[in-house]
Amino acid sequence: MPLAIYVLGLSIFAQGTSELMIAGLLPEMATDLGVSIPQAGLLISAFALGMLVGAPVLAVVTLRWPRRDSLLGFVALFIAAHVAGALTSDYWVLFATRVVSAFVYAGFWALAATAAVSLVPQNARGKAMSIVAGGLTIATIIGLPAGTVVGQHFGWRAAFWVVAALSALSAIGVLAKIPGGRPTEIPRLRDELRTMANPRLWLSYGTTALSTGSIFVTFAYLGAMLADTTGISEAWVPAVLGLYGLGSLVGISIGGRTSDAHPFRTLYVGAAGMTIIAAGLALTADLPAPAIVLVFLLGAFGFATNPALNTRVFALAGAAPTLATATNYSAFNVGITLGPWLGGIAIGAGLGYASVGWIGAVMGIAMLATVAWAHRLQRGPTVPAPAPQPLAELSHRR
Structure with missing residues (x-):
């Protein structure tokens, strides 16, 4: 590399x-x-x-x-x-x-x-x-x-x-x-905008937003849930959050190795894992041992889908990936905003911190549905996706 x-x-x-x-x-x-x-x-x-x-x-x-x-x-x-x-x-x-x-x-x-x-x-x-x-x-x-x-x-x-x-x-x-x-070929805005008209691309953005929202609806309130509901000492909360980070590193490393050859399989496994883990956290939020294990797995399964979410956009965008890729990062931030907002509504309504796990599970199921829909469309005719043009050094000659 x-x-x-x-x-x-x-x-x-x-x-x-x-x-x-x-x-x-x-x-x-x-x-x-x-x-x-x-x-x-x-x-x-x-x-x-x-x-x-x-x-x-x-x-x-x-x-x-x-x-x-x-x-x-x-x-x-x-x-x-x-x-x-x-x-x-x-x-x-x-x-x-x-x-x-x-x-x-x-x-x-x-x-x-x-x-x-x-x-x-x-x-x-x-x-x-x-x-x-x-x-x-x-x-x-x-x-x-x-x-x-x-x-x-x-x-x-x-x-x-x-x-x-x-x-x-x-x-x-x-x-x-x-x-x-x-780049050896200068991108044209017209081509970039034409790429954005692909409905499969917007379906992929929906998957990205739902995936990120499913993670962050739980992550945003994880520290408070561990201290308030799980009963872990506040001194140990950073260590448990560190396990989440470690799981994320493991997940993104594995996802990086599987997403090129098996993008949909990576997304299916990641979405199913996130759904089960979020529901498990909702059910065991008051039990320290399983909650700690599930926090690690939440990071692992959640971030395992990240490379596949990105490479999927490149595959759909073809030779005009710049605007499509940028919009995918906006979709990530839609999820980062939407998840904690929904979690805050549930907690404010008195449903407790465990309720964010159920919201995460629902968003995980919705993500699974978008992946299945995209996979079904993938079996139909598709446009070849050439690799982005390599960068070229500018000549010093005028």
């Missing part, structure tokens, strides 16, 4: 840490900024909003730009937003920097995926995407707790500075290892 793929994974790790660490810094940020914890929590929503909009918009804007230049520009803006956030004492300025950070992070995600698959053979796309997306999984295991520890001991602003430094390091890697120049 080319070193450039790992550089992209490192970049996602650095930026993904910023996405996740706010959840562990809310009390300190609320006190320092003079706002309530719920208002500080809106900084998480601001990031989701930026991600939702940023991926497709920036994919279109940068369609004809050299990919390495675009990636470096996104990282530079991401770093600048974090420096501004670390220096400000105004809540709304910080809110704006979170939107900007997420906006360019989403653009980086979309172009990183396109660049990654252009650097490997078609039968290695899933493995390449598992490495790139694995950066976010490692951010869950290492970045989230490390960011929280840094924030607790040195202030939340220090966590922002660390993310900015990590992002600068990743930019050096992008400059050194990502090929420069434009």
Whole structure:
């Protein structure tokens, strides 16, 4: 696997840490900024909003730009937003920097995926995407707790500075290892928009949103459920959450190896596993031993589908994958927003933390239905999907 793929994974790790660490810094940020914890929590929503909009918009804007230049520009803006956030004492300025950070992070995600698959053979796309997306999984295991520890001991602003430094390091890697120049064939917006008219693509987006929602409706309230319902000591909750991260790493590694040769089988197994595990958590939320095992399995089965969800979009998009891939990342963020919102409604209605497991199971069943529908359509006529054009170095001759 080319070193450039790992550089992209490192970049996602650095930026993904910023996405996740706010959840562990809310009390300190609320006190320092003079706002309530719920208002500080809106900084998480601001990031989701930026991600939702940023991926497709920036994919279109940068369609004809050299990919390495675009990636470096996104990282530079991401770093600048974090420096501004670390220096400000105004809540709304910080809110704006979170939107900007997420906006360019989403653009980086979309172009990183396109660049990654252009650097490997078609039968290695899933493995390449598992490495790139694995950066976010490692951010869950290492970045989230490390960011929280840094924030607790040195202030939340220090966590922002660390993310900015990590992002600068990743930019050096992008400059050194990502090929420069434009694609050998410049993408055309007309082709990209024509690809978006494929109904199978939108069915795939639905699968992505439901898969992510099924995971995050439980994950968003996992810490509270473990402490409140399962009865695990708060001191042990981070360790159990670490098991979730470990399961995610195992799952995405396995999914990366199976999604190229067996995409639908990977999706079927992942969706069925997520459904059973979510229902199991709902039934055993008050029993520590099974709940801990199921938390690990939730991460494993949930993230095993990630490479297949990405490679499926590339297969459907053919030679015009940029906008289609970007929209898939928006679909991920629809799930990240929808799942916790539905879970919050259930908990607010007095149904308890275990109810999020049932919601996750229902969303898992819905995901299974979309996979079965897509598989049935797949047996019909389909359009060949050529690999994205490889990156070419710009000539120094004028």
